[in-house]
Amino acid sequence: VGAAPLAVPQSAAANPPGYAAAARFLEQASWGPTPDSIARVQALGFPGWLDEQFQATPSQISAVPIPPPPANPSFRPVQDEFFYNAVNGQDQLRTRVAFALHQVWVVSAVKINVPDAMLHYLRLLQQDAFGNYLNLMRDITLGPAMGHYLDMVNNDKPNPVTGRGANENYAREILQLFTLGLEKLNADGTTVKDANGLPVPTYDQEDIEELARAFTGWTYPVLPGATPKTHNPAAWTAPMVAVESVHDTDPKAILGESFPAHQTASDDLEHALYVIFQHPNLGPFVARRLIQHLVTGAPSPEYVARVAGVFNDNGQGVRGDLKAVVRAVLLDPEARAADAAAAAPGEGHLREPALLVAGLLRALGAQVEKSNGLAPAVAQLGQNVYYPPTVFSYYTPNYAPPGADTPAPEFQLLSPSAAMLRADLVNSLVYGKVAGVTVDLTPFAKLAGDPTAFKDAFSRTFLRGQMPDDVWTTVMKAVAVTPGDQAKAQAAAYLLGSSAQYQVER
């Protein structure tokens, strides 16, 4: 249901990208190219298209109806809407970046399958995707979903009588997974080594314990009409609130920075977030994560350094400007090099399951309804959307397939068994029926009698108009002996959709 393309002056793009280049750019910047979106990129050029996307109205993230007790609201509508928006939404770049940020700042419905809680979190990701990283850090940290997921909510100051310390969970994971990582990084994302060639840790156990104390003294927001308590009952639609009586006011030392005594909960939190935000690891850390999710699993240090430089300063003295960072990721010479030349052998990344399915459906012009059966189907492939198994997300950024020495993170989900299940899901979409999804191959079937047009249609839909001869010759061996135009189109769509050449973006 793509809206009609808006009128664009012919001069908008100085050097309009070709079809293949536009399609390739959209594999990185959206949930997959469509004829309309390719035309739009060709008309506006890459920077112009990005500017338009930065202004696009965010997709709706809808409330989930609450059934009468004792029934609990289902989480499925949240997942269904994810796929609906990925396939149909006009704010393609924002939803794609928000999904990448979800995989960095992980909250999982495994622990919080309360739709309201996840909706608040997902709206923050959507809202902050093109904002400042410090705002994202603060919003997610104080969101009740993260508060519950990593236990910052109702985390009280240490108890000198029982000797119990503050809960270290959030303190540890915000540093390790969301912002800095375990090892000190050079500006290009490579690891700082000591005189013995060993990595230098970013922080130690004492930093964690001190940061855990800085994060004490927060509880759920007060429900309308309720009396505020030290530990409010769960509430999900506003940020957590401070309770000074359970905040640790002793002095602290975190990442080499002294925190004076008697700071309020809010002072300590802002202070801690600022120290993390200013840490030199943050730029290369964020740069590498976003590059990996959008463009390539093993970027060069130079590419990371260029994007990190933009994170550190957007050109106007502002640190953490995500809009500038996203632009830098997608317009970098390394991201664009293969638009006009062959990709390097290890360049690109495997389409993660949600991207594979959304991309295939967009390419085929499928109709996806608000309520659909895509989430359980994609979960079979190892990516149950919004249910990452742990705070380490669906897959880890450093995963390298057996025998490989460079990261290809999405391959962590590609076991031999999962690879077959991917082909089976393509089979279901092409030959069968997934609820709420309509794939109509008639436009391809109509071309079955015209070999050139038939090939061209599949080439433009699946492989940017660059179908390798050997691939098509092989596909046609099966198509040739398949009776019926519709079945011929199905065979070609199935073989191409399940092929490794399609499943890897490069």
Added chain:
Amino acid sequence: MATRRDFLKAGLAAGGALTWFGRMNALAATSANYRALVCVFLFGGNDSNNMVVPLDSGPLASYAKIRGTLALSPSTLSPFATSRGAAYGLHAQLKDLASLYQDKKLAIVANTGTLVAPLTRTDYLASKGAVPSNLFSHSDQQAEWQTSSAGSMATTGWGGRAADQVAYLNSSASFPTVVSVTGNAIFTVGSATRPAAVTPGAPLGLRGYSTSLAPAARMNALEQLLSLDGGSTLVSQAAGIMAEGLKDSAALNKAVTGAPALTTKFPSTTLGSQLQQVAKIIQVRDLMGLNRQVFFCSLGGFDTHTNQLADQDRLLGQLGPALAAFYSATVEMGVAEGVTTFTESDFSRTMQPNTNGGTDHAWGAHHFVLGGAVNGGDLYGKFPDVTLGGADDAGAEGRWIPTTSINQYGATLAAWFGVPNQRLGDVFPNIGNFQNKTLAFL
């Protein structure tokens, strides 16, 4: 307990199984020396302080005082004694495992963890001596347990390397030595060994095929496409993984076709389904020419920073019955002596609880080893001194410095599995740093 005769009768009664039995009987002799290792990884860091609780008065009082509201009541535990006369109790959800301990099929290995070399509190606090990198980090400690190296960047796991060493025993196999039933895991990767992956309950083979002309041509095309990589290593790797899946599932499908159902009932849980899948593969080991196998299973959710009592109760309630059912299945199949199951986990958790009903990341942990070949009914290694800031504490919160290393734990399993003593260093690079390379539990 089902005997082999019952098993045969059940199979013969299940019409159509004759062919399968014909194939099995022709191979009956090959399984005599069969051995398998089954790793059950408890992801998130299982709090073993509440899994194995000391019941002798001194340590019990110390445990109760430190744990406070997280202390388990001794009356709920399944008590057991060690050969040295010490008393302990297993968590209430592990009654089945307590019985297996009494039957001498289950051993407990105390305070085991990642170590480069033996380490004392004094040296640790003085930053002397080698310390594993990135202690207390989930991902790194999971990797170290699986790779048994002193760094998180290893590219092979010790399960895969152990399989490398015994490859000659599987020389005519139609199926990989190592199998994960829980997705990709570095434990399963060797230098020469590539793992199979089986998703419990998933069909063996691709959907939508038959032998008629068009589908057969489609399958041919799909297989041919796997050899076209367009100059991309990523495409080549993705295609290679799919090709492995096709080959492995065809081999497994051929072997299991007609196999009689096991009579052992498995719990309908994540781990129950995984272990049932492992049992089904062991059942057809001879038909696939496998004399040695390694399996990887997992259960997640052990990162109990809050709500620990209820959450761990639920998880151990899944672990105990699933392990017990699996042991019964190995008895049913007549391979109990040849199958050794063991636990791993990121780390244990602080003896000292935190302020909101949970515990934080720690280090050394107690683990289970189960099987007919296990010298069960005893606790091996050294139980930690349950004192905050005591001789075994890495700090002041009860993060026990391991007194048995994953190297020794793994080497004991690997040596039983068939890795020659002089090759243990190839599987466990740091084993030479430890005086006792193997323990007596196998």
